[in-house]
Amino acid sequence: MRQKHEELFELSMLGDAFEKRYRRMRPEVERMPWGTLTPAKYPTEIVAAARRSWTLSAYQEHRTGAACAATLEALIAARAPLDLIAVATRFPLDEMAHVEMCARIAGELGGGTPLLHNSWSLVPHPSPSLPPLLRAAELVVRVFCVGEAVSIPLLRGTWKASSHPLLTAVLGRIVKDEAAHGRFGWVFLDWVAEFLGEDERKHLRMIAREEIAKLETSWDNMKPKVFGVGDVNALGWMESEAYLALARRAMETVVKAPLRARGLLDG
Numbered sequence: 001m002r003q004k005h006e007e008l009f010e011l012s013m014l015g016d017a018f019e020k021r022y023r024r025m026r027p028e029v030e031r032m033p034w035g036t037l038t039p040a041k042y043p044t045e046i047v048a049a050a051r052r053s054w055t056l057s058a059y060q061e062h063r064t065g066a067a068c069a070a071t072l073e074a075l076i077a078a079r080a081p082l083d084l085i086a087v088a089t090r091f092p093l094d095e096m097a098h099v100e101m102c103a104r105i106a107g108e109l110g111g112g113t114p115l116l117h118n119s120w121s122l123v124p125h126p127s128p129s130l131p132p133l134l135r136a137a138e139l140v141v142r143v144f145c146v147g148e149a150v151s152i153p154l155l156r157g158t159w160k161a162s163s164h165p166l167l168t169a170v171l172g173r174i175v176k177d178e179a180a181h182g183r184f185g186w187v188f189l190d191w192v193a194e195f196l197g198e199d200e201r202k203h204l205r206m207i208a209r210e211e212i213a214k215l216e217t218s219w220d221n222m223k224p225k226v227f228g229v230g231d232v233n234a235l236g237w238m239e240s241e242a243y244l245a246l247a248r249r250a251m252e253t254v255v256k257a258p259l260r261a262r263g264l265l266d267g
Contacts, residue, residue, distance in 0.1 A: 006116040009059050011103050026097045032169045037108040042235060047109055050235040055112040058102035065095030066122040067143040068181075074126070074136035084188065091184075094177040101170045108166075109235070134200050137192055138207050141264070144185030146211040146255055152182045153250040154243070161238050182254070189262055204264050212255065212265075219247055 013019055023030055039047045068091040075085050106112040124142065126135040155178055159171035196204070222244065238246070259265035 006118050009055075009062070009112075009115040009117045011058070011062075011099065025093065028173060029097055029101060032101070032173075033166045034104065035108070036166050037105070037164065039109050046235060048113075051106050051109045051111065052113045053235075054102050054106035054109065055115055058099050058106065058112070059115055059117065061095050061098040061102055063122050064143070064147070065092050065099065067139070067147075068092045068095055070123045070125065071136065071139040071143050074132065074139050078132040078136040080133075080136060080188070081191065084184075084191065087180075088184065091181055094181070098174050098177070101173070105167065105170060130203075133192065133195060134203060137189070137196070137200070137204055140185050140188045141204050141207050141259075142211045144181060145189065145259065146208060146215070148178060148181040149185060149254050149258075150215065150247070150250050152178050153254060154247055157243070157246045158238050161242075164235070167235070186258060189264070193262065201263060205266060208259050208265050212251065215247075216251065219244055 042050075068088070072085070072088050072092065075088060103112060126138045128135075130138070152175065155171060155175045159168065159175050162168045162171055222240065256265055260267075
């Protein structure tokens with residue numbers, strides 16, 4: 001039976017041979033200038049906010065890893081092109097590397113902050129009554145054409161604003177990985193277009209509207225952080241007003257416009 005209660009978000013490494021194998025798969029992680037953050041240089045309240053922010057980033061990357069894995073399973077079930085599936089096998093690994101990097105930054109700032117989550121609700125699963133190809137398309141729209149697509153310019157903006165070498169290295173690596181994730185969604189939609197009837201397109205339009213609305217609502221509810229811009233940039237995020245302005249521009253240009261061009265968003 002599935003447990004519905006919340007659990008503390010905690011991470012671990014097995015170590016030894018498996019960690020060595022993982023390091024060989026993602027050697028760039030260990031090459032970053034770890035051990036160079038000095039929390040004592042910054043105001044206590046900003047460090048506390050940064051710890052929360054990087055803990056949440058680790059969790060969001062963890063959720064995205066689960067979503068990528070679910071999408072990969074759906075692509076295999078739908079018998080999508082083998083080369084497309086093969087490219088997608090890389091994405092969960094990318095996300096786990098991002099989880100580690102974000103968590104290690106939180107650790108250098110004094111440790112992650114407590115975060116409760118329900119492990120059974122990491123991914124919004126499509127209805128099992130849908131045909132396999134539509135289930136795969138729904139996940140691709142949610143995860144890649146909306147979530148991953150809009151995250152790329154936001155991450156790029158944060159990377160450019162960052163002024164600390166470690167955070168610049170971590171954000172730059174994440175931006176590089178996410179660029180491939182963002183392109184993937186549109187390649188899939190262009191391939192699958194000939195197999196979609198109007199009912200399937202109507203369903204995907206509903207999914208796109210739903211996912212876009214969730215993000216836009218979260219931005220509407222975002223409370224501005226009033227900190228010095230220099231300290232904010234140093235510890236790895238953008239000033240709130242700049243972030244929100246970039247988010248709304250990005251939603252229009254890299255999510256809504258491409259979806260409209262493919263007949264998958266009204267208006």
